[in-house]
Amino acid sequence: MINLSPAIQVGLLLVLSSPLMRCTEDASSDRCADRLAAIADMEEQMLASPETLNASLRSDLMRAYAEFSNGCHDFEQTPEFLFRRADLLRSAGQFQEAMTQLRDIHDHYKDFDKRPICAFLVGFIAEVELNDREQARKIYEQVIELHPESPAAIWAKQSIENLPVVP
Numbered sequence: 001m002i003n004l005s006p007a008i009q010v011g012l013l014l015v016l017s018s019p020l021m022r023c024t025e026d027a028s029s030d031r032c033a034d035r036l037a038a039i040a041d042m043e044e045q046m047l048a049s050p051e052t053l054n055a056s057l058r059s060d061l062m063r064a065y066a067e068f069s070n071g072c073h074d075f076e077q078t079p080e081f082l083f084r085r086a087d088l089l090r091s092a093g094q095f096q097e098a099m100t101q102l103r104d105i106h107d108h109y110k111d112f113d114k115r116p117i118c119a120f121l122v123g124f125i126a127e128v129e130l131n132d133r134e135q136a137r138k139i140y141e142q143v144i145e146l147h148p149e150s151p152a153a154i155w156a157k158q159s160i161e162n163l164p165v166v167p
Contacts, residue, residue: 032072039064039081055092062088079109083118095129116152119143123156133163 042061065085069078082105089098099122106118123139126132140156140163147153 028071032068032075035064035068035072036077039068058088058092061085062092079105079112079114082109083112083114086118086121090125090129095125099125116143116147116150119146120152120155123159127159127163137163 039061042057042064046057046061062085065081065088068075069082069085072078082101086098086101086105089095089101102118102122102125105112106115106122109115112118119139120143123136123143126139127136137160140160143150143156144153
């Protein structure tokens with residue numbers, strides 16, 4: 001048996017484990033590619049007959065978006081898939097979950113081009129789906145403050161103007 005110093009043991013471990021780490025990364029990339037392909041198939045099914053979007057397909061697609069985002073969170077498609085998931089949640093009547101998803105996208109994907117829209121949609125869902133005009137007003141005001149130069153700020157201003165006065 002050869003006695004190696006701890007420093008040499010650590011160095012040897014790093015050299016030997018490097019190919020294994022690459023294999024793990026490759027396997028992860030393969031899983032992400034498989035998930036992308038599955039999502040593309042489900043989206044194609046959904047687009048083929050949007051008028052008959054069944055609850056099962058919607059549920060499967062929501063799950064696929066979530067699994068992709070959890071397992072492949074560094075991919076550029078992740079915030080878009082979460083955005084689509086929020087839309088499916090809303091269409092399924094899961095309004096609070098949709099609002100939570102939109103807030104998470106807004107707060108965790110600072111470079112996502114639809115951040116202002118995510119913020120606006122939280123207010124829109126509060127107003128239209130939950131009939132919570134007070135919460136909607138607060139959210140719209142935040143949109144204007146956080147994203148003053150965005151189209152979402154214009155929509156928020158218009159929405160505030162059209163909100164009935166809450167006694």
